[in-house]
Amino acid sequence: MQKPKGHINYDDTVISIRGLRKSFGDLHILKGVDLDLFQGENLVVLGRSGMGKSVLIKIISGLLNADSGSVNVLGEEVTNIAEKTLQQLRLNIGFSFQNSALYDSMTVRKNLEFPLVRNHKGLRRAEIDNAVETVLDAVGLSQTINQMPSELSGGQRKRIGIARTLILQPKIMLYDEPTAGLDPITCIEINDLINEVQQRYKTSSIIITHDMTCAKQTGDRMAILLDGQFQRQGSFDEVFATDDDRVRPFYDYNFIQ
C-alpha cells in the first residue's frame, strides 16, 4: 500500500525529548537523547540490540524513570509527573508489545473488552459491543470475535493485540518490533495495518524494528540510535546514504543478496 502524504502536522510536537540519560549501574544506555515525534507521524527507530530502544519507549510511557533530561509527552513532563496524571496520560498511549500480550484464557471479545471496561466504568453493553466490533473491523478480524487466542495465527494475534490497544483510542502508538517472527506476507499485512491505523485513528507512532521492509513501508522518518544518541535522522533514503559501518549493515543485510 502506498503511504498517503500530507497527514503530518509539523507544528504539533506530541513527544519532545531533550538530553535524556539513562544508565543501569555502570551500563550507560541513553547518553543525551534528543527526539521529536510530530502529530500524525510514523517514526521508525532503528538500532542494534541492546542500544536502548525498548528502554526509550518504556521511559516515554512512564514504565521506567529517566536519570536526567526532559521527556514531554502530549504536554506532560513524564520525568516529573504525579501518578494520577501518568495514569491519565497512559490512556493516550497504546503499547503494542512484541508478544501481543493477550490473555490466553479469554476470548477475543473478552480480551478487547478488558481495557475498555477497566478504564471506562459505566459503559452500556451496546457501547462496549460497538467498540469491540469497530476495532475488530479496523484490524480485519471480525470473524474471530468468539475465538480463543490459541486458535489464532501469530499475525492474527498481533492484529488483536493492536485492536486491544486501539479500543482506548490512543493518540500515540508505540510498536515494539511489530513484524518479529512473522512470515513475509503477514509482515506486509501488518505494515499496511500500521499505516491504516495512522490514517484512520490519526495516531502518531514510534515503530521499533529491525525489519527494513517494515521501516521503509511504515516510516515517514527514521532515527538511528547509535552509542546512546540519535545520530542519524531523516527519510529512509537519507539515513542510508552513508558508508558508516554502524549503519550500512542494517540496509545491506535486508536488501543485498
Ligand SMILES: Nc1ncnc2c1ncn2[C@@H]1O[C@H](COP(=O)(O)OP(=O)(O)OP(=O)(O)O)[C@@H](O)[C@H]1O
Ligand atoms: N530494568 C533493567 N535493569 C537493568 N538493565 C536493563 C533494564 N532494562 C534494560 N536493561 C539493559 O539496557 C540495555 C538496553 O536494553 P533494551 O531492551 O532497551 O535494548 P533494545 O535496543 O530494545 O534491544 P533489542 O533490539 O534486542 O530489543 C540492555 O543491555 C539491557 O540489558
